[in-house]
Amino acid sequence: MDKTSYLRGIPSIKPIDANFNRTSFGPRKNPVTGKPQFHTGLDMGSKFGQEIYATADGIVERADNFSGYGLCVIIAHESGYKTLYGHCSKLIVKKGDRVSRGTLLALVGSTGISTGPHLHYEVIYNGEHLNPADFFFDEEKSFINKSK
Numbered sequence: 132m133d134k135t136s137y138l139r140g141i142p143s144i145k146p147i148d149a150n151f152n153r154t155s156f157g158p159r160k161n162p163v164t165g166k167p168q169f170h171t172g173l174d175m176g177s178k179f180g181q182e183i184y185a186t187a188d189g190i191v192e193r194a195d196n197f198s199g200y201g202l203c204v205i206i207a208h209e210s211g212y213k214t215l216y217g218h219c220s221k222l223i224v225k226k227g228d229r230v231s232r233g234t235l236l237a238l239v240g241s242t243g244i245s246t247g248p249h250l251h252y253e254v255i256y257n258g259e260h261l262n263p264a265d266f267f268f269d270e271e272k273s274f275i276n277k278s279k
Contacts, residue, residue, distance in 0.1 A: 139232060140210030142186035142254050142266045147239065149250070151175040157264040163206050163248050171260040172215065173255035177250040181239040183216050184232075186254075186266070191228040191236075200251060201242025206230060217251035 151173050161168045190207035195243030197203040204224060207213050220240025225229060241248045254263045 136188070137210050139168045139188040140208035140212065141267045142208070142214050142263070144184070145175075145267050146160055146183050146186050146214075146216060146236075146252050147177055147250050149175045149177045149181070149182055151264070153262070163219075163244055165210075168214065172217070173263045174209050175250045175252060177239040177249055179220060179241070179265060181250075182235055183212075183219065183232045183237045183239060183250055185234040185236055186232060186252075187202050187212065187214060188212075188216055188231050189229075191224045191226055191230060192266055194222045194225050194228075194237075197226065198244070199244040202237065202240060204236045206251060211256060213253075213255040215251075215253040215255065218245045220248075226250075 135216045143219040156170060156172060159170050185206060187208045189206040191204060192207040195204040202222055204216045204222060205213060216236055217235035218240055219242060221238040224236050239248050239250050252263050252267055254261045
């Protein structure tokens with residue numbers, strides 16, 4: 132794999148234009164059950180129907196209803212990363228689709244176990260959940276090509 136392909140497979144933009152609390156990743160009290168748990172992603176508050184974009188090039192591994200995530204997209208990236216986009220209201224892509232950074236994937240919703248419209252976003256590398264906030268290099272999302 133060439134260096135450009137590898138770099139395009141590393142998540143590096145915010146999947147939605149929304150605020151988030153960096154500390155929503157990690158240990159916390161589950162807002163539904165009230166019990167302590169490790170939260171494996173970031174919850175990014177948003178309005179219902181807001182567009183969700185791929186954060187890196189890859190292939191859609193899953194695009195369906197997935198447990199507590201509700202309607203969910205999982206992308207496998209050639210760099211070894213995976214990204215997960217949960218609680219969607221509508222899926223735009225399907226399993227097997229090749230996507231580029233900035234491809235429209237889905238719309239924000241509140242499906243699965245959710246307390247309101249938001250995006251649950253995860254970055255996984257070799258099975259380890261990493262804090263997605265550590266990967267946001269492009270605050271303005273200038274790499275997004277909204278024509279896709």
